[in-house]
Amino acid sequence: MAEFNTSAGRATTRADPKDLNRLRDEYTEALMAGNERAASAAIDRALALNWDLKTIYVDLMRHPILLVGEMWDRGEVSVAYEHQITQYTIQEMARLRREFRPDQHLGFRAVVTSVEGDQHVVGALMVADLLRQAGWEVDFLGADTPAVDLTDFVRERKQDLVVLSVTSRESLGSLRTTVENLKTIDPPPTVMIGGRAVSFESDSTPDLWGADAIASDAFEAVVIARTLAVGVEGSDSIADLLSRIGGRIRASRLDAGMNQAELASGAGLDRTYIGAVERGRQNVTMAALLRLADALGLSIDDLISK
Ligand code: B12
CATH class of the missing domain: 1.10.260.40 (lambda repressor-like DNA-binding domains)
Known part of the structure; x- marks a missing residue:
């Protein structure tokens, strides 16, 4: 199988679709049954198969979160089940972060956060970790960062890129305010936005939100970030x-x-x-x-x- 070198620090291979389906089922069943040890064993098997971080995060670990969300939506489980899976996911991501250390440092710094009022954090954390693994220094602020405080933070730390995650449509107003605030900084920072509320809207353009780029998923975020940074670095048109x-x-x-x-x-x-x-x-x-x-x-x- 061809070497797939998007994961710095580890030699990774493309996941076989059959392995992917099997491990995803095992992982999801384990978590739905509250068996965290079995879920972690499924992640260990994905590591042994040399899957890259993006595949483990997006194709494996995201699945039970979405499933429990659907069940919660239908009133089949309480929010306690979602909370357990979310917390377990965040913990396991910390373990994986140590497994997938970057083997290069680009010398660029990004801040990643969910916008004010948005409590969803896992998608933003996935983007942050994939950027880290690609060699970025990342300040990860988690959920619900007030627009004004974020703007002060960026003014002081002077990150090369601000990455805003918006999951709930109700947070779109705050996305606009946040970008407007950020763009008052002199010189204005480069802002990339993404997350379910903007990436899944086919008519969403960066201009609509005053941002510089929209990425449709966590992997694309890394590619676009690099393109934006290369542009910044060499003032390329x-x-x-x-x-x-x-x-x-x-x-x-x-x-x-x-x-x-x-x-x-x-x-x-x-x-x-x-x-x-x-x-x-x-x-x-x-x-x-x-x-x-x-x-x-x-x-x-x-x-x-x-
Ligand atoms: C877990 C969850 C919660 C948890 C969050 C816990 C936490 N600490 O994160 C809690 C319980 C707090 C919560 C609360 C609410 N939630 Co909620 N939640 C979810 C759920 C089930 C999963 C979200 C998640 O973690 N997904 C896993 C991650 C990995 O996937 P992701 O977020 O899509 O991220 C991926 C991409 O979008 C992308 N991405 C994410 N961010 C970024 C950023 C950039 C720059 C880029 C490029 C890419 C990117 O990369 C990720 C990997 O591919 C979803 C269901 C769903 N289908 O999404 C509902 C969902 C998002 N929630 C929803 C709602 C309505 C709410 C509440 C309003 C419910 C309520 N009545 O209180 C509140 C809102 C709270 C608030 N003010 O934000 C709705 C949103 C619908 C809408 N109107 O937009 C959803 C879709 C459920 C539904 N079907 O109705 N929620």
Whole structure:
């Protein structure tokens, strides 16, 4: 199985879908029965299979939380069951954080928090840990950080990136206020937003919230963060960035002895799209970048880093 190098510090492999389904069932059943020891054993097996952190967090550990949420919604379980699973998840994430130490330090600092009034914390913590693992210094503030206090904090600490998580739609008003507050800082910080309330809305754009970027999931957050930081580092324009990415894709394709049609077919994309990307004329999406990196046997980082 191909090496999948998005997890710095550990050699990781792509999870086999059969293993993923089996372990997810075991893990979920264990937690629903309150058997934390069996749940931790399922995580140990995922570690032994060399899964990357994103797979363990998003594809394995997120599942029972959503399931208990649905059951709670239907009145089948009390909030006590959700609380137990949430607390267990947060504890296990601390263990995994030690397993997946970063093997590089980018020299960038981010602050990650849920917006004022939003009590949901696990998604934001997943984003924070994936950024840490990718080499970011992260100040994680947890849930419900008042907009004014966050703004003072960013003014004092001067993070390169502010990452705001919004889970509940009721918190969207506070998202707007928070971004407005942050943008009064001189110079204004770069703000990325995400979480269920914004990422799942197809008409949500960064402009709508005054932010610089929206990421659709925790993994994309890491890729976009890096792109934003690279931009900050070298004052690249988007055109420069696209042109560099395009040049790197072309060089890697030629190294791999592929023509554009072969790369297009490997990545499941159109050949004319590949041509435009290689010329730096296409505002390439993160999903396409992932497919291209995969087809070339590279990581996204190989394609976007300076
Ligand atoms: C656990 C939970 C709670 C817990 C939170 C405990 C805690 N300490 O975190 C408690 C009990 C406190 C809670 C309270 C409430 N909740 Co609640 N809760 C949930 C539940 C079941 C799971 C949330 C979770 O942890 N998911 C696991 C994480 C890993 O997934 P995630 O949050 O989606 O995060 C992923 C992505 O979204 C993304 N992501 C997250 N943040 C960010 C940020 C960036 C920048 C990026 C790029 C990506 C990203 O990355 C993560 C990994 O992929 C959801 C159900 C659901 N389907 O989401 C409801 C849910 C979110 N809650 C809901 C509601 C309504 C509430 C309450 C209003 C209920 C009430 N009547 O009191 C309150 C609101 C409290 C408040 N003011 O915020 C609704 C929200 C609906 C809406 N209107 O938007 C949901 C969807 C349940 C439902 N089906 O109705 N909740």
